[in-house]
Amino acid sequence: MPTANLYSKLQTDEDYKLLVLNGELLAALEGNSKLKFKAPGLEGSVVLCSNDKTWLLRQKNHSNTALIMREFVSNELGEEKIKLPAGIEEPSVNHLAYTKQGSELEARLTIGDIDISMLPIYSGDNESFKKSLQQSNGIRWTVEELENISPCSEQEFAVKWPILGGCNVEGIACILSQEFISKVLHILLMSCMAESLNFESLDVSKVFSALNKDMGEGEEFNPFSLDVVRTVIGKFSRVNKQGKYALQVKAVSQWYGIEALKKFASCALIPQEEFMIKWKALFPPYFRCDLDFAALRGYFYRPLGTSIQYFSKDALPDDPRGRFAYLFKLQSTWDLNEMIPYIEQLNTTGVKIDNFVMKYARRKKQGKLTLVSAR
Amino acid sequence: MPVAEVNVSKLRALFQNDGNVTVTTPLGNTLLEIQGDLEFPLVPPANDADNKFSIYNNEDIVRFGLLQVDSDSKKATMLVGEKQRLLGSVVKLDSPLGLLKFDHLTGSVDLQDVIRYKIIFKDRPLPIM
Numbered sequence: 029m030p031t032a033n034l035y036s037k038l039q040t041d042e043d044y045k046l047l048v049l050n051g052e053l054l055a056a057l058e059g060n061s062k063l064k065f066k067a068p069g070l071e072g073s074v075v076l077c078s079n080d081k082t083w084l085l086r087q088k089n090h091s092n093t094a095l096i097m098r099e100f101v102s103n104e105l106g107e108e109k110i111k112l113p114a115g116i117e118e119p120s121v122n123h124l125a126y127t128k129q130g131s132e133l134e135a136r137l138t139i140g141d142i143d144i145s146m147l148p149i150y151s152g153d154n155e156s157f158k159k160s161l162q163q164s165n166g167i168r169w170t171v172e173e174l175e176n177i178s179p180c181s182e183q184e185f186a187v188k189w190p191i192l193g194g195c196n197v198e199g200i201a202c203i204l205s206q207e208f209i210s211k212v213l214h215i216l217l218m219s220c221m222a223e224s225l226n227f228e229s230l231d232v233s234k235v236f237s238a239l240n241k242d243m244g245e246g247e248e249f250n251p252f253s254l255d256v257v258r259t260v261i262g263k264f265s266r267v268n269k270q271g272k273y274a275l276q277v278k279a280v281s282q283w284y285g286i287e288a289l290k291k292f293a294s295c296a297l298i299p300q301e302e303f304m305i306k307w308k309a310l311f312p313p314y315f316r317c318d319l320d321f322a323a324l325r326g327y328f329y330r331p332l333g334t335s336i337q338y339f340s341k342d343a344l345p346d347d348p349r350g351r352f353a354y355l356f357k358l359q360s361t362w363d364l365n366e367m368i369p370y371i372e373q374l375n376t377t378g379v380k381i382d383n384f385v386m387k388y389a390r391r392k393k394q395g396k397l398t399l400v401s402a403r
Numbered sequence: 404m405p406v407a408e409v410n411v412s413k414l415r416a417l418f419q420n421d422g423n424v425t426v427t428t429p430l431g432n433t434l435l436e437i438q439g440d441l442e443f444p445l446v447p448p449a450n451d452a453d454n455k456f457s458i459y460n461n462e463d464i465v466r467f468g469l470l471q472v473d474s475d476s477k478k479a480t481m482l483v484g485e486k487q488r489l490l491g492s493v494v495k496l497d498s499p500l501g502l503l504k505f506d507h508l509t510g511s512v513d514l515q516d517v518i519r520y521k522i523i524f525k526d527r528p529l530p531i532m
Contacts, residue, residue, distance in 0.1 A: 032470045034435075034481070038443050038456075038463040047501040049517065054499065057514075063409040065512055076409075094436045094521070096502060099427070102459050111453075112469070113482060119469060123433060124459065128441075132500065176406045 031117045036095065036125035044096065044127040047076075048134050056081065068143070068179050076135055080183040083135035090132070095125035140180030142188055147174075150197045151205040152212075152251035157197060174201040190262025196255045204259060210287055212252060212260045213280070215239060218312045227275040230265065232258050282323040284310050289327050289338040297335035326369025329359045341370050348374045352388040356402040364391070364398035409503070411514045426472060426493050426520045432502065434521040437481075437489065441467060472522065479522045491524035 049057070056063065056078035064077045065085075076083045100122050112118070146166060150157050161168065169177070171194070175185050188194075193204040204212075219238040220227065236257045240250065264280050265273035288307040292298055298306075300321070307319055328336040339358065345351050348371075355362065355370060368381055375384045382398065385391055389400045427433045443465050447456035455466045468483040477493040502516040 029471045029473050032472075033466060034468040034470050035459070035464045035466050036441065036443060038445055038447070038465055043505050043507070044515075045503045045505065046518075047503055047514075049499045049501045051498075053501075057411055063411070063514075065407045065409065067406075092436050092438055093440050094434060095441075096518075097433045097435060098431045100459065102457075111485070113485070116469060116471070116482070123470065124464060125435070133503075 029117070030121065031119045033119040033122045034097070034125070035100075035122060036128075040128045041126050044129070046094070046096075046129050046132045048132050050135060052081065052137060053078075053083070053135055066177070066179055068177055072179065075138070075179040077140070077179075077181040080181050082138050082140040082179060082181045082184060084138040084179075086134050086136065087131050088134050089130060091130075094129040096127045096129065097123040097125045100124045138179075140178070140184035140188065142174070142178045142180055142185065142192060142194070144192055144194065144203050147194070148200065148202045149205050150195060150202045150208065152208040152256075154198075154251070157202075161200070169201045170199055171196045171201045190259045193259060193263060195259040197253070204256065208251070208256075209260055209263065210283070212239075212256060213264065213283065214312055215252070216257065216260060217280070217315050221312070221314060227277070229268070229270070230261060230273040230275060232261060232273065235261060277317045278320065278323065281317045281319060285319070285321075285324045286327050289324060289336075293328065293336055293338040297331060297337050299335050303336060322365070325366050329355075329366075331359055333361075344370060348388055352402075356389070361399050361401045364400050367400055407505075407510050407512045409512045409514050425474075426522060428516050428518055430516045432516045432518060434500070434518045435470070435481075435524075436521050437491075437524045438527075441483075443467070470522075479524070481524060483528065486530060487528035488530070489524040489528050490526060491522055493520055493522055495520055 047053075053063075053076075061078040061080075065074060066077055067074045074085045076085055102122070148157070148161060148164070148166070148168075171189070174194075175182070175189075178185060180188065193206075193209055195202055195204050216235060216239055219241065220230065220235060223234075223238040223241075225231075225234060225238060232254070236252075236254050239252050239257060261273045261275075264283070265275050268274055285307050288303065288310050291310075292306050293303060304319060304321070311317065326341060327338060329339045330336055345354055351371065351374060355367065364382070364385065367385070371385065372381065375381060382391065385400050388403075390403050392399050392401075447463050447465075457464055457466070468481055470482075471480045472493060473479070474493075479491040479493060481489045481491065483489065496519055500518045501514050502518060504513045504515050505511075506513070
């Protein structure tokens with residue numbers, strides 16, 4: 029059995045870390061995917077991103093000592109013979125421990141995230157946008173800079189950014205206001221229909237031309253820039269393999285539904301049938317889509333059991349007990365399906381939602397419905 | 404360090420080769436794990452009677468033991484100093500470990516090797532008789 033001399037640096041190198049390469053990470057490396065470490069802030073968690081996935085990193089400490097050694101040959105080592113124990117061969121190779129590890133980095137797959145809380149809002153008025161930028165001293169990022177600091181892979185960013193209404197205006201990453209998105213979407217749908225563009229395969233430049241056909245080429249500021257059009261199409265479409273946008277009619281329908289709730293059911297109750305008529309009336313003329321009332325779950329409640337009223341879940345308390353109490357104050361009995369959007373984010377352990385509500389409320393079956401009420 | 408791309412250029416060939424792997428990686432690294440810690444002085448002592456301390460690439464190093472690995476039985480023996488003997492084994496890691504080197508000056512990260520085996524010494528040392 030060959031014998032190796034073991035050496036160690038007296039001051040081992042602390043620039044090394046061991047990363048557990050799970051199957052997904054290995055697959056990403058084997059697939060030539062670039063891996064990037066991203067640290068969103070001083071206190072934020074470090075993530076590792078491939079082209080399309082994001083992993084949260086956790087340092088797992090252990091009490092063992094792991095030495096990383098490499099073979100070396102040196103003429104500088106002493107010539108003196110080492111006193112060997114009986115039965116041990118003369119060492120034929122030298123190993124030098126150059127780093128000592130007491131931990132490993134573990135990667136857990138997570139969903140990429142973009143923090144938009146610090147971004148300016150753009151409502152289509154360039155002058156007031158510029159003024160608001162001058163008046164506030166907040167940090168301004170380009171879209172590229174924002175992507176770099178976001179704990180999010182490149183592909184996840186490309187999908188999430190337009191969904192959040194993210195846009196590039198004057199070289200600055202900002203969020204389009206809800207009102208502006210509604211306005212652009214409405215005109216965009218009408219322009220596409222007027223130009224007979226195929227909603228299943230939209231080309232951004234053609235949509236941009238269609239939208240700007242009636243805007244003229246005068247000095248007047250035109251808010252429908254290519255970036256704005258790209259954001260709004262991206263928000264309501266999926267990109268196919270050919271790079272064309274396929275409009276998601278359900279997403280458009282839901283957007284108009286939420287707008288209808290805000291417009292007609294914010295201050296007063298409205299019967300569901302009447303609401304459906306008003307919802308339908310909001311769409312551009314001749315735009316065909318189905319109205320799926322279930323898509324609006326999470327945006328309304330029924331204070332008196334039948335008629336509906338708009339309600340934003342942003343107003344709800346974050347703790348489960350407080351949230352359930354608040355929901356039952358709004359409405360004494362809930363259809364579980366209508367309650368789920370308000371409570372699902374609290375179910376962090378991933379138990380079945382029927383069982384989760386039992387922790388904070390009473391549940392009973394009534395025909396096909398599951399009703400939830402306070403204890 | 405807001406962003407640092409992991410440079411894997413040196414390792415492309417290793418990802419394709421999981422077949423004939425030895426304890427020492429093709430890039431010459433070996434992972435050796437022991438319970439507890441090995442304690443060395445931070446500077447060589449003035450009186451180094453056993454010639455344990457030397458200099459390599461302008462850095463102080465210490466000879467702390469001898470290692471024997473039987474590649475057939477996957478058994479390993481490590482002699483620490485003149486009095487302690489540890490018996491261990493070669494094990495395949497459940498998931499390979501990537502050896503990363505962080506360069507704080509350039510903000511870059513290098514994946515320097517992929518380690519698939521380690522020599523582990525789980526038991527207490529035995530005396531050398």
